[in-house]
Amino acid sequence: MTTDSLTNPLTSSQIIQSDLLTAQNWTSTWLMPLNNKKCVVFRLGKDNPNIPYTLDNHVLQPVNQIKDLGVLLDNNLSFSEHVNLVVKKANTVKYLIQKAFVSPTEELSKTLLVSYIRPILEYASVIWSPSLIGNKELLEKVQRRYLKTVQTLKDKPYDVRLSLLKLPSLEKRRIINDLVCTYNILTHQFGIDLSNIFELSAASHLRGHSMKLHHQKYKTRWRQNFLSNRVFNVWNSLDSDLIESSSTASFKNKLYNHQTDL
Template identity: 35%
Template sequence: MKTAGGDGRVDLGSSSVERDLGVHIDNELKFSKHVETQANKANKILGLVRRPYEYLDQESMRMLFIALVRPHLEFAKCAWSPRLEKDKKLIGGVLRRATKCVPGLKDLEYEERLKVMKIPSMCYRRVRGDMIEVYKFMHGVYNCKNPLELNQQSGTRGHCYKLKKNACKTSLRQHFFTEL
């Protein structure tokens, strides 16, 4: 940092990525660096889990993945959600690798490995988590202003909880939680 004269002002430098509360965000409001960092951490832990065992059965691998690896992939998921396909593939790739670590499952298709191990996909968990949050907002579980709006103009069948879908001008806003 340099001072810009004798008046005590300081020129601030710029950076392309900042970290706030453990979440990396770049100057284009993308979370690709965060996804990359968390996927690398999860892959390292998966390697540490796999290495000491000569044989890992399905149930042991499932419990180790859920307890040690998945929390890194879902860290601060309330603040970010992967909207880019490359980020979704990077996160899902860790689970793909974990399911291939179990002997006898390596030759099965990915979806079959998930069914056998009784683990939902990362994409399913993100959608399920969003639906749970919508339910909590709509039924007053949170003691705050509801960011979601009900569509008052539509005659809904069966329930009165149809959400209003706002028009978005940018692709950034399209993927916000309130615009799902």
């Protein structure tokens, strides 16, 4: 457990410490005491005051990275360590596939990629979608090298291989995943209200679709790569026909049909 496992956005150290005490009392009451040796503090921000927190009179140790629901977060929010981790996992699966299938057909190669390799590289990408060019290239290299092992495609350029197999690049798929998530948030598909992540443009009625976003100001690289800023230009450029889709499935299908315009 981390202190941030409580998903408390407040920065007041007194409130956080009070919440830790509440959690401690609740778990003790229900005979599920927390193992304070496994509880840590994960801090963000260069101006973080580094205030110590305690749980059951035990000072929680600070850490530079944590894994939450399969996503490795570092205190720089670069997600470089997470990218390295998923690339390593995907390459391991790629190696096993190559050992198991000596000369698969194009169709089988595509199926194996989509079923076993790509999900590793895309899990929760809306959270960690890379901003660094080096990280983007590391991810794309996995798919590029895998498709090069297909005998009928090995001498063709990467973009030609993608075209012949009707596959988008991983970067384009991350853009589409961002757009689908944005659509789901703004149309309240998640069952909880997350609309405060975005700010709708007051001038959206003048031209374009009715759900255009207002560009949010940022002072840090972290905020610059946050979903609301990352998706801003592409989302606002979408046609009304896409935005007015009747369902998430319809919106996603239309996006893939228009992917060359993204």
